[in-house]
Amino acid sequence: MIGKFAGRYSDDRRVLHDSQSCAKRCRVDQWHKVDGNALASIFAWAQHHLDQDLAIDLLASRAGMSRRTFIRRLEEATGMSPGDWLTQARVSRARELLEATQLPIEGIAVETGFGSAEALRHHFRQRIGTSPMRYRAAFQLPARAGAENC
Template identity: 85%
Template sequence: MPTTVKIMPNRPTHPVRQKSRSLQPPIVVVLAYDGVNAFDLGLAVEVFGLTDMGADWYRLVVCTEHPGRPLSANNGIRIIADDGPKFLARANTIIVPGWSHIEDKPSATLLDALRRAHQRGVRIASICSGVFILAAAGLLNGRRATAHWAQAELLSTRYPAVDVDPNVLYVDDGDIMSSAGRAAGLDLCLHIVRQDYGAEIATRVAQRLVVPPHREGGQAQYIPQPVRKAQGGALASVFAWAQHHLDQDLAIDRLASRAGMSRRTFIRRFEEATGMSPGEWVVEARVSRARELLEATQLPIEGIAAATGFGSAEALRHHFRQRIGTSPMRYRAVFQVSARTRAGVENR
């Protein structure tokens, strides 16, 4: 049997602990619809629905086109919300969680409601694939937005008028905001709190959730980046040899010699096979190997720089940040823990 969750509006119960900002608390409306992602909806409810942040904290409302009707969320969860679209007219902020049906067109009623809200100056923010609903409403035309890295190309192809940035965790484009992956929705929600209540309150909320108030870097650190290869022939053997000798001199002339080609022919064939120059490919391969070593070993940064052919820790840091969007040490702090967690699960 599916699990049914009935969502009630929040009612703050504790005394005010921060200076009151207005006579009326800002209203945050979180949309619910068939196919809504329960995690996206839940994190927005958790942040904006806190009941002990004071009387001027947000008033949270979860609304749907058909109040009281069970909605099918992902993971076998059913959601019942009692409030309808009328709350969109009163919202200060609307949160659009991700949904499971991005191949479908959202209902005309929902899209029209979002357009009217935007025309009234309401701030609208999407989480993960909720950005497809904003795009379908035409709210992102000529504007910058982001999406999960696995959906960014689809968003760009389907809605070419949208300036899709696949490298960031979230985009704040004024009255329209969007987050990348689902967990990046938490980054965006904390950003909204920071805008409305200041950094100190946003940090308090982050501490309660046991998450960083602000994450450094973008999506690049979470995207699998297999090194591009050529299939068969002389180039394939060069690719294989280079990946096992990243600590050595991988100058173009040396690689061309191993392939039995002239420098000019080698560069042309290489670019045809990979879409990048030999130099770019070598840096990509070295950064990829550095990621593996950061995740799986305790080698110091200088040792990883030597093992991957960067020569110095400074060179490694430069190229790593340029491609991954964060420093090697910060990457290790996050992903070596993740690697250990995975290993523990696999060994059970």
């Protein structure tokens, strides 16, 4: 007896199974590879769109998963909830901008999707343990040689 559709292998072959023999015949490691590819592509896409409202439903849709499956797979892959992952990605991007640019804190907040300097400061301090300004003072890369002559 053939059960419902169970998943896809990385070469897009469909796996049909009945519920009693699934564990013997399903190649779970390859399923995770497919899900991992979907998550990797959504992670990369989200990194370039941090300034936008990245709702779970939008991310799940882009990954080709239901909301529930997306949340479960993301938590399996990262050990974080989608909200925590997104906040971490935004804080990481803020760190990069603080180190490499002269953008004001408000501009960095907008670029990273926090929306306000206050929200950026809150999440930055919570995750990094210091304020964005102190972080910038300690870790900003030196200006390029000759850049002051421009």
